Amino acid sequence: MAERLRQDDRRRQLIGIGLEILATKPIHALSVDEVAARAGISRGLLFHYFATKQDYYAAVVRAAARRLLTAAQAGPEVAPDRQLRSTVAAYVGFVVRHREPYLAFFRGGAGADPQIQAIYEEVRDALTDRALAATGLPASPVTRLAVRGWWSLVESLAVDHSGERAPAVASEALVSYAVDALPGLLAGLDRLTAPAI
Amino acid sequence: MAERLRQDDRRRQLIGIGLEILATKPIHALSVDEVAARAGISRGLLFHYFATKQDYYAAVVRAAARRLLTAAQAGPEVAPDRQLRSTVAAYVGFVVRHREPYLAFFRGGAGADPQIQAIYEEVRDALTDRALAATGLPASPVTRLAVRGWWSLVESLAVDHSGERAPAVASEALVSYAVDALPGLLAGLDRLTAPAI
DNA sequence: GGCCTTGTTGAGCAGTGCTCGACAAGATAG
DNA sequence: CTATCTTGTCGAGCACTGCTCAACAAGGCC
Known part of the structure; x- marks a missing residue:
């Protein structure tokens, strides 16, 4: 059984994994199993946090966008x-x-x-x-x-x-x-x- | 049994169908079955002409690109x-x-x-x-x-x-x-x- | 200790991309 | 006209994937 994490932490972990993997391969080449395996959780749990694979992808892209906008900011x-x-x-x-x-x-x-x-x-x-x-x-x-x-x-x-x-x-x-x-x-x-x- | 067409004609037909369908929905939402059904052929035949779904998509995009380049041409x-x-x-x-x-x-x-x-x-x-x-x-x-x-x-x-x-x-x-x-x-x-x- | 919340699992269903062996319609040759 | 070869076509079936769902276990609260 995977270590029990808080909602926020689990979400962050999964999005982090997405940022890593999806930087080098397209979504359609990424299976939910791969993300789950990498996170050490079951497939089902991923769908608990992201109703849909598309939703998961959107969350990852949103995180990437936030990074870009933060970086491209004049102090x-x-x-x-x-x-x-x-x-x-x-x-x-x-x-x-x-x-x-x-x-x-x-x-x-x-x-x-x-x-x-x-x-x-x-x-x-x-x-x-x-x-x-x-x-x-x-x-x-x-x-x-x-x-x-x-x-x-x-x-x-x-x-x-x-x-x-x-x-x-x-x-x-x-x-x-x-x-x-x-x-x-x-x-x-x-x-x-x-x-x- | 579908009407027997020549290679070129069949390819053209399939690409034409792709140009129609894929103008309004993304590839991952288009199943090979749908294309085959629309063309009145079997799934297997589609893979005879395009080894891969990606190959099919690439052929369709190539056709679209050709249209664009032809249109954007000064006589x-x-x-x-x-x-x-x-x-x-x-x-x-x-x-x-x-x-x-x-x-x-x-x-x-x-x-x-x-x-x-x-x-x-x-x-x-x-x-x-x-x-x-x-x-x-x-x-x-x-x-x-x-x-x-x-x-x-x-x-x-x-x-x-x-x-x-x-x-x-x-x-x-x-x-x-x-x-x-x-x-x-x-x-x-x-x-x-x-x-x- | 009992109970509710919540993070987690795993079996299973439906659908999809793709393979493969067989078949049938034309063309060609004898 | 038959035999043969080519080539367009089929459909069953495999492997995998996205997604559902009912059950389970770990905390937190009274």
């Missing part, structure tokens, strides 16, 4: 005009350090699952909010559209950059490039809101 | 300086017209599967090549990095825009914005290639 000690750079630098650093898990959780994930989609949406929204706050611009639908797009650009840069074995550019330079790209993208919005012809 | 009659705009307009139009399938195949897909990843990579590369050719810039690793990132931006814009029930901006304006964003992003590259400090 309050950062000067206002360096907030954006600090956030982007932290984000890029996170992707570089945890490339495989990042891809597994935020690219590979069963994107069709509405739960997972919701998590992705939350992360995007949170990052967009931070960037918007750092620029000081009002959060109109159009500015949000542009900033979300800019984050996609940043993600692409970070992922590609983290995949190079001999990076073409230094991480700091990449961050500078990404940060400097945002004002131009926002300036171009004038044409969108006031459509000429 | 030879387009003037050189309009090629980029034409390509982007076609791409955005495709996403707007086929939003659900687009998300299902190019976002939802089992991203962990190396076959699927390879297809995504091919699409990205092909689109990047077209954009680079249209700008006339040399295809260095750094310009590719930037153009790939720009395509991510464009995809984000297109997906977000196609999801709005009352679009904040007209599609043409969005295309203009996207196209006009590229030169600025490429100009900023100077700082990357010649790092100061």
Whole structure:
């Protein structure tokens, strides 16, 4: 019989195991038995904590998202005009350090699952909010559209950059490039809101 | 007994069925039986054509990718300086017209599967090549990095825009914005290639 | 000590991906 | 027209997996 744990501890343990395993293999390749065996518990108990395998996966991805959002956070000690750079630098650093898990959780994930989609949406929204706050611009639908797009650009840069074995550019330079790209993208919005012809 | 078809025809039929079904539900929710039933054949025959369910899915995604690349193609009659705009307009139009399938195949897909990843990579590369050719810039690793990132931006814009029930901006304006964003992003590259400090 | 809560088990069901040996419809040759 | 070969097709069956459920055991409380 497995050691008896408190609800919270057991949940944390199971999610931790998920973070480990699912960083290197997709959900459909992970059987509930494997998780249970690794935790030293029975299959049934896993379903006591997570009604569904999808629910379990969602909980794991949610934990990963929390880690990302925590990592990509500029501390309050950062000067206002360096907030954006600090956030982007932290984000890029996170992707570089945890490339495989990042891809597994935020690219590979069963994107069709509405739960997972919701998590992705939350992360995007949170990052967009931070960037918007750092620029000081009002959060109109159009500015949000542009900033979300800019984050996609940043993600692409970070992922590609983290995949190079001999990076073409230094991480700091990449961050500078990404940060400097945002004002131009926002300036171009004038044409969108006031459509000429 | 099912009508006897030629190899090519049967494959085409099965892939067509996949394009229909998988546009609205994820693979793991699609059973081989359902495909077989819809095609009026036995389960076994499906595995004769596609050794694995994953192989089948990959074939379907490949077909979807081919459709996307065909749609997002500027005809030879387009003037050189309009090629980029034409390509982007076609791409955005495709996403707007086929939003659900687009998300299902190019976002939802089992991203962990190396076959699927390879297809995504091919699409990205092909689109990047077209954009680079249209700008006339040399295809260095750094310009590719930037153009790939720009395509991510464009995809984000297109997906977000196609999801709005009352679009904040007209599609043409969005295309203009996207196209006009590229030169600025490429100009900023100077700082990357010649790092100061 | 008795009892309620709660963490835990293990057998078992339904469904799914995949294999495999056999069969049948056309094409080809004699 | 028959014999043979190719090739598209079937369906039973295996192994496994997600999930259910009734029973059990370890604390905590009175």
